[in-house]
Amino acid sequence: MTPNPYLWLIPILPLAGAAINGFFGRQSSKKAISAIALTFCGGAFLLALWIAIGFSSASAPYYFDLAHWLRSGDLRADFSFYLDQLSLVMMLVVTGVGFLIHIYSVGYMWDDDGYYRFMAYLNLFMFFMLTLVLAKNYLMMFIGWEGVGLASYLLIGFWFTKDSAAAAGKKAFIVNRVGDFGFLIALFLMIQRYGTLDFPALFAKIQPLAPETAGAGILTAIGLLLMVGACGKSAQIPLYVWLPDAMEGPTPVSALIHAATMVTAGVYMVARSHVIFERAPTALTVVAIIGTLTALFAATIGIAQTDIKKVLAYSTVSQLGYMFMACGVGAFSAGIFHLMTHAFFKGLLFLAAGSVIHGVGGEQDMRKMGGLRLYMPWTFSVMGIATLAIAGIPPLAGFWSKDEILAQAFNTSWVYWLIGVVTAFITSFYMFRLMYMTFGGDYRGASAHDAHDAHAHAHDSHGHGHGEPHESPWVMLGPLVVLALLSLLGGFVGWGNHFEHFLDPVFKAAAEPGMQEPAREAGGKALEYILMAISVSVAALGWLLAHLLYSSRPQLPARIAESLGGLYKAVANKYYVDELYALLFVKPLIDGSTTILWHGVDQGVIDAAVNDSADAARHVSDEVRHMQSGNLRSYAGWIAAGGALVIAYMVWMGVR
Amino acid sequence: MVPISYYLVLSGILFVCGVLGFLIKRNIITIFMSIELMLNGVNLSFVAFAAQWHSLSGQVFVFFVMVVAAAEAAVGLAIIIAVYRTRETLNVDQVNLLKL
Numbered sequence: 001m002t003p004n005p006y007l008w009l010i011p012i013l014p015l016a017g018a019a020i021n022g023f024f025g026r027q028s029s030k031k032a033i034s035a036i037a038l039t040f041c042g043g044a045f046l047l048a049l050w051i052a053i054g055f056s057s058a059s060a061p062y063y064f065d066l067a068h069w070l071r072s073g074d075l076r077a078d079f080s081f082y083l084d085q086l087s088l089v090m091m092l093v094v095t096g097v098g099f100l101i102h103i104y105s106v107g108y109m110w111d112d113d114g115y116y117r118f119m120a121y122l123n124l125f126m127f128f129m130l131t132l133v134l135a136k137n138y139l140m141m142f143i144g145w146e147g148v149g150l151a152s153y154l155l156i157g158f159w160f161t162k163d164s165a166a167a168a169g170k171k172a173f174i175v176n177r178v179g180d181f182g183f184l185i186a187l188f189l190m191i192q193r194y195g196t197l198d199f200p201a202l203f204a205k206i207q208p209l210a211p212e213t214a215g216a217g218i219l220t221a222i223g224l225l226l227m228v229g230a231c232g233k234s235a236q237i238p239l240y241v242w243l244p245d246a247m248e249g250p251t252p253v254s255a256l257i258h259a260a261t262m263v264t265a266g267v268y269m270v271a272r273s274h275v276i277f278e279r280a281p282t283a284l285t286v287v288a289i290i291g292t293l294t295a296l297f298a299a300t301i302g303i304a305q306t307d308i309k310k311v312l313a314y315s316t317v318s319q320l321g322y323m324f325m326a327c328g329v330g331a332f333s334a335g336i337f338h339l340m341t342h343a344f345f346k347g348l349l350f351l352a353a354g355s356v357i358h359g360v361g362g363e364q365d366m367r368k369m370g371g372l373r374l375y376m377p378w379t380f381s382v383m384g385i386a387t388l389a390i391a392g393i394p395p396l397a398g399f400w401s402k403d404e405i406l407a408q409a410f411n412t413s414w415v416y417w418l419i420g421v422v423t424a425f426i427t428s429f430y431m432f433r434l435m436y437m438t439f440g441g442d443y444r445g446a447s448a449h450d451a452h453d454a455h456a457h458a459h460d461s462h463g464h465g466h467g468e469p470h471e472s473p474w475v476m477l478g479p480l481v482v483l484a485l486l487s488l489l490g491g492f493v494g495w496g497n498h499f500e501h502f503l504d505p506v507f508k509a510a511a512e513p514g515m516q517e518p519a520r521e522a523g524g525k526a527l528e529y530i531l532m533a534i535s536v537s538v539a540a541l542g543w544l545l546a547h548l549l550y551s552s553r554p555q556l557p558a559r560i561a562e563s564l565g566g567l568y569k570a571v572a573n574k575y576y577v578d579e580l581y582a583l584l585f586v587k588p589l590i591d592g593s594t595t596i597l598w599h600g601v602d603q604g605v606i607d608a609a610v611n612d613s614a615d616a617a618r619h620v621s622d623e624v625r626h627m628q629s630g631n632l633r634s635y636a637g638w639i640a641a642g643g644a645l646v647i648a649y650m651v652w653m654g655v656r
Numbered sequence: 657m658v659p660i661s662y663y664l665v666l667s668g669i670l671f672v673c674g675v676l677g678f679l680i681k682r683n684i685i686t687i688f689m690s691i692e693l694m695l696n697g698v699n700l701s702f703v704a705f706a707a708q709w710h711s712l713s714g715q716v717f718v719f720f721v722m723v724v725a726a727a728e729a730a731v732g733l734a735i736i737i738a739v740y741r742t743r744e745t746l747n748v749d750q751v752n753l754l755k756l
Contacts, residue, residue: 633682
């Protein structure tokens with residue numbers, strides 16, 4: 001390990017930006033605010049790049065101990081940073097995509113009154129996310145973990161005067177609390193059993209241990225609890241419900257926090273803890289099952305959404321499920337690879353969606369869009385690239401990582417693979433559905449037609465009058481183009497398993513011998529190509545189906561929805577999960593709090609005690625205050641009576 | 657020699673007269689004089705005991721009391737004048753601003 005004294009600057013720079021803009025932004029001009037936010041975020045990016053260029057496996061990993069923090073008995077948790085191949089990838093993704101989204105936000109949020117607040121929050125988020133990624137121990141990671149939760153809450157509720165935004169912020173925060181509780185218990189178990197939270201020291205202690213078999217054990221418990229935490233942060237079943245609501249936040253936030261970086265923290269955490277998970281097969285299986293189910297479940301919901309951002313939100317949940325599936329089958333590097341490519345194309349999708357929303361004047365309902373390819377050619381083409389990438393069409397980024405995951409999954413069990421392929425098909429379908437509804441056909445904004453109304457392809461005059469859609473400014477399109485290039489080419493780092501070999505020092509060195517057989521050699525090249533062909537063809541099939549339903553026969557979807565009846569309604573209403581949670585958790589909690597805690601304890605005991613003692617004091621004083629008449633002679637009388645009483649007492653007792 | 661009980665009885669009578677005057681009278685001047693009466697009642701018992709026990713401390717005490725009474729008279733009369741100027745009365749029942 002080599003000390004690197006610049007490491008701590010990477011998270012600190014955005015913090016400085018957040019502090020300056022947060023404290024002085026109200027008085028500054030928007031230009032100054034943008035300059036500060038971009039300088040500090042860009043500075044972190046350049047520094048990260050510089051460190052990455054100098055990074056060599058020989059001297060890795062880098063570390064830096066900034067200061068002492070907790071020293072209690074044998075437990076040591078310091079402010080120290082750690083950079084290995086895994087955190088390097090995360091660091092570059094976070095600073096790179098983060099910087100692009102900062103630039104985009106300048107254009108997107110320029111007219112907002114809370115501009116300085118927004119930029120300060122974004123920088124604050126960068127600080128916490130980089131702390132999470134660069135932490136050397138679990139406690140530092142937890143600081144970042146909670147911090148990004150805070151930033152997420154602040155940004156979801158950025159338009160806090162809107163009730164739904166404030167409620168969505170609260171929901172995200174509270175659901176995350178459930179997960180964080182699991183994470184925290186896992187940390188306590190580690191301290192109790194191993195006495196350290198430091199990654200190198202902790203993993204060195206766990207490494208010699210044999211895998212825990214089907215029963216239970218401390219590692220399985222830690223693994224499962226960590227997964228609870230990951231479920232909260234990364235929006236997996238059963239804690240995914242906050243992410244779709246989080247779309248109430250401004251779109252750059254959805255892109256940065258709820259697609260590209262923060263929600264992948266759970267994947268990063270599981271990958272970081274791979275030493276633990278590899279020795280807890282039960283926990284690993286749970287990770288795989290949760291990931292697979294979430295991927296399929298969320299994808300099916302995505303089919304029936306009409307809000308452009310909601311589609312992307314469910315798509316994010318689904319893609320995160322893929323990443324967990326990869327981790328669950330032991331292919332951590334494939335999971336991280338997908339995390340990276342997903343950051344590119346999903347960040348791009350959200351930003352492009354933001355550009356669309358910006359262009360049509362705040363409308364998010366896809367049924368009121370359509371035909372935008374003519375008005376917003378740039379947005380159309382970059383979003384097209386992102387859609388091809390997420391659908392897994394070669395040679396774009398998503399193809400490489402998704403294919404990698406599916407191949408590894410097949411190696412473990414064909415069930416994972418099958419569900420993964422079905423999900424890929426659905427993904428392709430709903431993404432192209434989004435494209436056709438948004439950019440295909442004619443503009444439906446001016447005349448509020450229903451989504452599934454038949455539209456003649458002949459051009460008529462509507463939509464060309466006042467307030468017609470327009471392309472976004474270049475400050476927004478620039479980052480889109482960069483991300484589009486990354487989505488186009490980002491997958492090639494996986495060529496010849498370069499990416500996997502790059503991460504090998506992290507995942508292989510610690511792996512338990514015999515477990516980490518490379519997947520592709522097991523089945524042979526032929527099988528790999530067959531799997532690849534299948535996943536590409538289902539993607540193409542999804543595209544075809546979307547084209548059929550939403551372009552050539554636009555009256556079909558309504559008819560299909562009608563014939564499916566209840567099933568369609570269930571999907572469109574997100575399987576009523578929110579309602580179920582409301583019934584199971586929220587309502588009992590509110591009722592219990594109202595009757596027992598509020599009316600019972602608070603009003604019945606606490607308020608009653610306070611009010612009754614105050615009442616008693618008032619009644620007594622009501623009587624006593626008559627003595628205080630203001631009449632001099634009555635005072636004198638009281639004094640005389642008192643004196644007489646004292647004398648009488650002394651005489652009675654016998655004076656000495 | 658006059659026995660001490662005579663002095664003490666007279667002192668008690670003087671003091672009780674002062675107390676009653678203080679309680680009954682409404683005029684501030686009269687009340688003020690009642691206070692003086694009480695003080696002198698006490699003074700009488702001091703000097704009586706001093707003579708009885710041949711101790712000077714009782715007499716010294718009396719001088720102290722007289723000095724304090726003189727100072728009190730100066731301040732008290734000034735207050736009475738001030739009260740009269742603002743309230744235009746010397747009736748204590750009408751000087752009850754301390755009441756809530």
